[in-house]
Amino acid sequence: MPPEQLSSNRKSTDFDLRELQNVHPQDWKNPEPAHRYSLVVIGAGPAGFLTALNAAKVGAKVAIVERDRFGGACFNIGCIPSKTIIRTSRLYAEIRNADNFGAEVPSGISVNFPAVMERMRRVRARVSRRVSAQKLTSAGVDVFFGQARFAGPKAVEVEGKLLHFKRALIASGARPKVPSIPGIAAAGYLTNENVFDLDECPRRLLVLGGGPLGCELAQAFCRLGSHVNIVQDDPMFLGNEERDAAQILSEALARDGIDIHLNSQAVGVRADGKGKIVDLVSDDYKFTLTVDEILVGIGSTPNVTDMNLEDAGVHYDKDAGIMTNDYLQTSNPRIYAAGDVCSEKKFPHIEVAASEIVVRNALFWGRERLSMSAVPFCTYTDPEIAHVGLYFTEARAKDIPVKTFTVMMSDVDRAITDSEDEGFVKIHVKEGTDQIIGATVAASHAGELISEISLAMNAKIGLRALARVNYPYPTQAQAIKLAANAYLDTLRNPIRNWLRKQWL
Amino acid sequence: MHGVERFTAQKAFQNRSINTETPAHLVTLPDDDLLNALQRAAFGYFLTQCNSANGLVADRSVAGAPCSIAVVGFALCSYPIAVERRWMTRDDAARRILTTLLFFLNSAQSEAPDATGYMGFYYHFLDMQTGKRVWDCELSLIDTALLLGGILAASAYFTGNSPIEVQIRQVAETLYSRIDWQWAQHGGPTLPQGWKPESGFLHYGWEGYSEAILLYVLALASPTHAIPANSYSAWTSTYQWENLYGYDFLYAGPLFIHQLSHAWIDFRRIQDPFMREKGSDYFKNSCQATYIQRQYALRNPKDFRGYGENVWGFSAGDGPSPQRIRIDGVDRSFFGYTARGVPYGPDDGTICPPAALASLVFVPDMALAAVRCLCDRYPEVIKEYRLPSGFNPSFIRNGSRGWISEGYLGLDQGIVTLMIENYRSQLIWKLMRQCAYIRNGLRRAGFRGGWL
Numbered sequence: 001m002p003p004e005q006l007s008s009n010r011k012s013t014d015f016d017l018r019e020l021q022n023v024h025p026q027d028w029k030n031p032e033p034a035h036r037y038s039l040v041v042i043g044a045g046p047a048g049f050l051t052a053l054n055a056a057k058v059g060a061k062v063a064i065v066e067r068d069r070f071g072g073a074c075f076n077i078g079c080i081p082s083k084t085i086i087r088t089s090r091l092y093a094e095i096r097n098a099d100n101f102g103a104e105v106p107s108g109i110s111v112n113f114p115a116v117m118e119r120m121r122r123v124r125a126r127v128s129r130r131v132s133a134q135k136l137t138s139a140g141v142d143v144f145f146g147q148a149r150f151a152g153p154k155a156v157e158v159e160g161k162l163l164h165f166k167r168a169l170i171a172s173g174a175r176p177k178v179p180s181i182p183g184i185a186a187a188g189y190l191t192n193e194n195v196f197d198l199d200e201c202p203r204r205l206l207v208l209g210g211g212p213l214g215c216e217l218a219q220a221f222c223r224l225g226s227h228v229n230i231v232q233d234d235p236m237f238l239g240n241e242e243r244d245a246a247q248i249l250s251e252a253l254a255r256d257g258i259d260i261h262l263n264s265q266a267v268g269v270r271a272d273g274k275g276k277i278v279d280l281v282s283d284d285y286k287f288t289l290t291v292d293e294i295l296v297g298i299g300s301t302p303n304v305t306d307m308n309l310e311d312a313g314v315h316y317d318k319d320a321g322i323m324t325n326d327y328l329q330t331s332n333p334r335i336y337a338a339g340d341v342c343s344e345k346k347f348p349h350i351e352v353a354a355s356e357i358v359v360r361n362a363l364f365w366g367r368e369r370l371s372m373s374a375v376p377f378c379t380y381t382d383p384e385i386a387h388v389g390l391y392f393t394e395a396r397a398k399d400i401p402v403k404t405f406t407v408m409m410s411d412v413d414r415a416i417t418d419s420e421d422e423g424f425v426k427i428h429v430k431e432g433t434d435q436i437i438g439a440t441v442a443a444s445h446a447g448e449l450i451s452e453i454s455l456a457m458n459a460k461i462g463l464r465a466l467a468r469v470n471y472p473y474p475t476q477a478q479a480i481k482l483a484a485n486a487y488l489d490t491l492r493n494p495i496r497n498w499l500r501k502q503w504l
Numbered sequence: 505m506h507g508v509e510r511f512t513a514q515k516a517f518q519n520r521s522i523n524t525e526t527p528a529h530l531v532t533l534p535d536d537d538l539l540n541a542l543q544r545a546a547f548g549y550f551l552t553q554c555n556s557a558n559g560l561v562a563d564r565s566v567a568g569a570p571c572s573i574a575v576v577g578f579a580l581c582s583y584p585i586a587v588e589r590r591w592m593t594r595d596d597a598a599r600r601i602l603t604t605l606l607f608f609l610n611s612a613q614s615e616a617p618d619a620t621g622y623m624g625f626y627y628h629f630l631d632m633q634t635g636k637r638v639w640d641c642e643l644s645l646i647d648t649a650l651l652l653g654g655i656l657a658a659s660a661y662f663t664g665n666s667p668i669e670v671q672i673r674q675v676a677e678t679l680y681s682r683i684d685w686q687w688a689q690h691g692g693p694t695l696p697q698g699w700k701p702e703s704g705f706l707h708y709g710w711e712g713y714s715e716a717i718l719l720y721v722l723a724l725a726s727p728t729h730a731i732p733a734n735s736y737s738a739w740t741s742t743y744q745w746e747n748l749y750g751y752d753f754l755y756a757g758p759l760f761i762h763q764l765s766h767a768w769i770d771f772r773r774i775q776d777p778f779m780r781e782k783g784s785d786y787f788k789n790s791c792q793a794t795y796i797q798r799q800y801a802l803r804n805p806k807d808f809r810g811y812g813e814n815v816w817g818f819s820a821g822d823g824p825s826p827q828r829i830r831i832d833g834v835d836r837s838f839f840g841y842t843a844r845g846v847p848y849g850p851d852d853g854t855i856c857p858p859a860a861l862a863s864l865v866f867v868p869d870m871a872l873a874a875v876r877c878l879c880d881r882y883p884e885v886i887k888e889y890r891l892p893s894g895f896n897p898s899f900i901r902n903g904s905r906g907w908i909s910e911g912y913l914g915l916d917q918g919i920v921t922l923m924i925e926n927y928r929s930q931l932i933w934k935l936m937r938q939c940a941y942i943r944n945g946l947r948r949a950g951f952r953g954g955w956l
Contacts, residue, residue: 100835235708243711244848251850255837263707284640284702396741401781404746404755408847410805421805424848431745431781486747 015121022125022132023069023076030144033163037063039362040156040165042148042307045072047339048171049131051355056139060363063165064141065148065158071131072173073192073340080127081196082216084120086380089223093256093382101419111225113201120196148172150312153332167334167362170314170322171355172307174300174340179208183269187276189294192217201225202293206278208266210237212379214297215249219381221295222258229259229289231266231280238379242392245385245442248423252383269294302341326369327361328354336362374457378447383423386450389438389457392428401431405463405483409443412482414474420444425479427453427463434462434487445476452480463487530886531879535872536928542861542875543924545889547586549917550579555632559604562632565911570629570638574647578918580604580654581767581932584661585925598668601658605675608651611635613682617701624683624729626651628698642698642706645688649719653768655679656942660935677727680941685723685731693738695723695731711742713756715764717786725945736949740778748847749799752784753792757845759819759859760919762790766865767922769942770933773954780952791866798870800846807834808853810897810906814870814877817860818844821916822893822909823852831898838899853898854907857891858916862923884908891920 020026039055041048044066052064069076098105129135133143146159156163176191190198192213203226207218210232222228230253236246237253254260261280268279275290302321309316315331316322322337324330330337338354353375360366376388395402407425415421423442430437439453456466467484471477530538553562555571561579563572583601586592611620618636620626627637628644659676662669688695688705695716696705710716720739723731746755756762765771771786779785784792801816820843828837838852860874878885885895885908892909893916899907925931936942937955946956 099833247848283706284700392744393742396743402745403752404744406746406748406847408748408805410847411803426746486750489750490747490752 013118013121015118015125019121019125019128020069022128022134023071024066024145025133028133028143028145030146030159030161031142033063033161034061034142036164036166037061037142038166039063040065040163040168041171042156042169043072043171043173043303043339043341044070044131044133044136045171045173045339046074046352047355047358048072048169049136050352051169051171051338051358052136052141053139054355054359055363056136056141058359058363062141063144063163064136065144065146065156065163066133067145067147070133071128075124075128075131077192077196080124081120082192082213082220083380084123085116085196085224086216086220088116088119089220090382093223111201113224114199116224117196117199147306149306150308150314153312153334165334167336169358169362170307170330170335170337170341171339172303172341174302174321176296177299177301179266179296179298181266181269184266184294184296187269187271187294189296191296195295202291203227204275204291205229205293205295206231206276206289206291207295207297209297209299210234210262211239211297211299214295215253215379215381217295217297218258219253219256222253222256227257229261229291231261231264233263233265235263237262238385240391241385241387242426242440244424245440248383248442249379249381249385252381252422300340304341327367328358329361374454376450376454378450380447383420383442383444384446386441386446387439388450388454389436390428391438391440395428395430395437400437402428402437403431404428405486407479407482407486409476409479412476412479414476414478415443417474418444418476420476425449425483427480427483429463429487434464436461436463443476443479449477449479452477530883530889531876538872538875539864539924539928541889542891543921543928544589544591546891546917546920546924547582547591549890549912549914550582550921553914554579554600556600556603558607558635559600560607560630560632560635561914563629564913569632571632571635572629572647572914573626573644574628574650575914575918576604577647577651577654578767578914578922580651581657582918582921584658584935585921585931587661588929588931595668598662598666598672601662602668602672602675605655605658605672605679607635608679609675615701621648622699622701623687624679625688625699640700640702642700644698645695646697646716646719648683649722650764652680652683652722653718656939657768657932657935660939680726681728683726684729685726686729688723689731689735694735695719695739710739713743713754713761715761718765718768721769721942721945721949723945724948725941727941730948733948733950737777740776743778745782749796749803751792751796751799752782753796754778754782754784754786754789756793757818757848758843759793759797759817759845759856759863760843760915762793762866763859763862763919763923766790767919767926768932768936769946770926770930770937770955774946774951774956775953776950787866790863794863794867794870797846805847806851806853808851808898810853810855810882814873815855815881816874817856817858818846818851819856819859820844821854821856821859821913823854824896824899824907831900836898838896852896854894854896856894856916857885858893858913858920861891862919864923864927868927882906891916
């Protein structure tokens with residue numbers, strides 16, 4: 001897609017143009033390439049941008065190639081726009097629920113959808129300043145716009161110019177997976193690439209896919225006024241997430257008024273004058289829904305074509321992406337890969353973690369492994385679902401005896417005062433020790449709570465030490481303290497019992 | 505229902521030595537008399553809701569209800585109890601059991617959508633008269649296992665040499681032998697929940713601890729189509745060992761999960777590899793789960809009416825029906841039949857009294873206190889000594905004191921009958937401890953120690 005165009009027929013706003021000036025200046029002229037670069041980065045999403053910036057900061061000669069917009073999917077069509085409208089949708093939900101907080105529900109609540117989207121574009125334009133092409137050039141990075149193609153194992157060609165490199169990073173990202181449902185292409189559908197260009201809230205919306213994107217946007221659009229159906233192939237939402245967390249999410253979505261269809265698949269789509277008619281099947285039960293828009297969130301396909309990866313000796317799979325080892329090296333040891341093009345978990349902060357590893361491994365002979373980092377991730381529904389480290393099933397598969405300390409948010413005073421007492425904190429430890437091996441949080445602010453557990457894991461702080469941390473009262477983070485206290489109680493009881501026997 | 509059967513059932517009730525009216529005096533009875541009254545009333549369900557022509561028993565006591573094969577399994581276990589308690593003659597019990605077993609032996613086993621079963625398994629719900637599949641329900645593995653549990657218990661009890669008792673044992677053997685558990689695995693490491701002729705195997709299985717432990721033991725012990733031992737460890741690899749409210753336990757939310765397999769198998773002091781690792785056993789685990797239920801009721805996180813030290817019991821059962829209404833200034837969501845559990849819910853203020861009473865073997869004092877509290881505080885809940893599936897003190901409409909479910913569920917009455925008996929005499933546990941299949945299945949699952 002040419003950068004000056006929007007993915008829909010929506011008219012460009014001032015915010016769009018301001019953002020565009022940051023992420024793909026229309027009057028940009030590619031520089032003359034240097035003799036040889038220490039590092040050439042392909043793709044200016046979170047992984048590519050940060051790797052280029054950090055490498056330049058340590059004095060490396062760096063070039064970055066972007067074919068579309070700086071910021072990648074995260075800033076343009078992912079995290080930033082979605083979290084912005086999620087915030088507005090949460091506000092509407094709270095307004096409607098005001099009487100449960102002892103407040104008056106205003107009469108005649110109506111959603112100004114264009115205003116919601118305008119705010120989103122304003123926020124996106126503001127955030128885009130942090131990922132601008134100018135910021136990289138100021139740091140000494142040569143910025144090239146155009147399609148990158150490898151010309152052998154040590155060079156990349158872009159817009160007719162050859163960029164020689166000692167090391168390269170492929171961070172070309174991914175794009176929404178195209179559904180193979182008969183009739184859906186003709187009927188038309190939305191993905192995260194164009195859903196944020198909507199000017200009107202669909203009256204009836206069908207969301208295909210119950211992963212993070214599908215669940216987040218299903219809830220957001222429901223709260224902004226759509227009647228939403230969500231269809232998920234699996235028996236629960238969020239793929240491999242813990243069952244209890246997925247169950248809490250199901251109940252939250254249902255309570256908001258979303259019609260949930262688990263174990264179901266769309267098998268055909270057709271359009272008539274009244275809408276898009278979707279045929280669905282769940283085991284032997286067949287049913288039909290008529291909607292105004294279909295939003296597809298069934299995963300993504302890595303961007304691995306058009307780069308002549310074969311010429312560079314980089315092995316890849318069209319569905320799984322580029323294959324890397326734990327040091328993020330591809331089959332060509334000079335070339336690294338990071339981000340959505342090679343990662344199963346597609347979150348920008350995982351790209352950030354990967355970018356830091358790449359700089360150390362590619363430029364400083366580092367031997368850092370991605371698997372050694374405890375990288376949390378979060379689904380920003382209400383409640384949020386966050387996780388870090390191992391799931392208990394993964395631990396058991398590795399023959400690690402695991403014990404889970406569970407604290408319900410309904411036992412946390414601040415969660416009760418805020419009427420946000422739904423959910424839990426689960427901290428998995430290696431049984432017989434206080435070593436944290438993973439955690440799952442389902443809570444209104446799970447994304448914030450998981451950070452502390454992630455810090456503890458990366459710093460190798462156990463539950464025993466966490467129990468000695470002082471928390472301001474009342475805070476929702478005290479759920480972590482309560483879990484740590486529960487661990488201490490399992491230690492204290494035998495000792496206390498022994499002492500009691502000795503003394504009494 | 506067959507006319508003669510109904511007459512016999514009514515007669516059996518009339519012969520009871522205790523009053524059949526509203527049990528205002530229940531709370532004053534000594535423990536054993538109280539339990540006797542409750543157990544006998546629960547057993548009465550199988551007399552009044554049974555079609556004597558084929559032995560099928562209704563899923564619930566409402567007109568037109570289909571048979572649930574799991575309820576038949578409980579009925580088959582309850583007849584030996586009735587013989588021992590002198591509520592039924594041995595001959596009458598044997599005839600009922602043989603009638604039931606012969607029905608299943610001769611029923612249609614095919615891929616036809618209205619068959620009774622397929623590959624030795626049976627559909628969850630059957631027409632009470634014809635025995636054919638109803639409601640397009642699934643060929644159910646767990647309900648077949650509960651039925652088979654009843655068949656094996658009956659077979660273990662009727663060990664005499666009379667033609668009828670010999671035939672019971674022969675038919676039981678045939679029914680077990682023809683169940684193709686390996687087919688049900690359909691190449692996967694674990695067992696699925698079921699199969700439908702229209703769509704094949706249900707694409708969700710057993711994840712986490714559940715009542716499926718009896719299912720796995722029976723599938724592992726099959727004399728003809730046993731599944732490999734590693735399928736059990738594949739299932740237990742999904743277990744989650746949690747510390748909640750200060751109790752360590754193998755998590756499962758609804759209380760029935762901690763009870764169903766225990767109605768048949770005495771899990772005291774026998775351990776599989778998972779429980780050896782944790783230094784516990786499934787019996788102790790059910791005790792912990794019950795303490796957690798009480799602790800949840802005391803904490804009452806959703807602030808429902810009635811919950812307390814002696815008002816608990818969150819399990820599968822009836823509820824007020826799906827609706828959202830505002831009570832005491834709070835929007836409340838209610839559900840119909842669903843598996844309620846703690847601590848993750850769903851929780852709509854509904855208590856399942858049979859689940860509390862069925863905890864008798866694990867925590868006798870707690871269970872008896874719960875029943876006595878019910879008799880004292882909510883006497884209208886217990887009619888003719890029988891516990892309803894659910895009551896909800898928070899669901900207040902038109903000045904009522906709450907909602908009480910209509911009629912009775914066969915599973916509730918079955919678990920109450922069996923668990924009271926296991927508490928009083930351990931009859932079913934003793935029968936199953938002698939059953940070579942159960943011993944073999946437990947051993948193949950890796951159980952060791954105790955009576956095994």
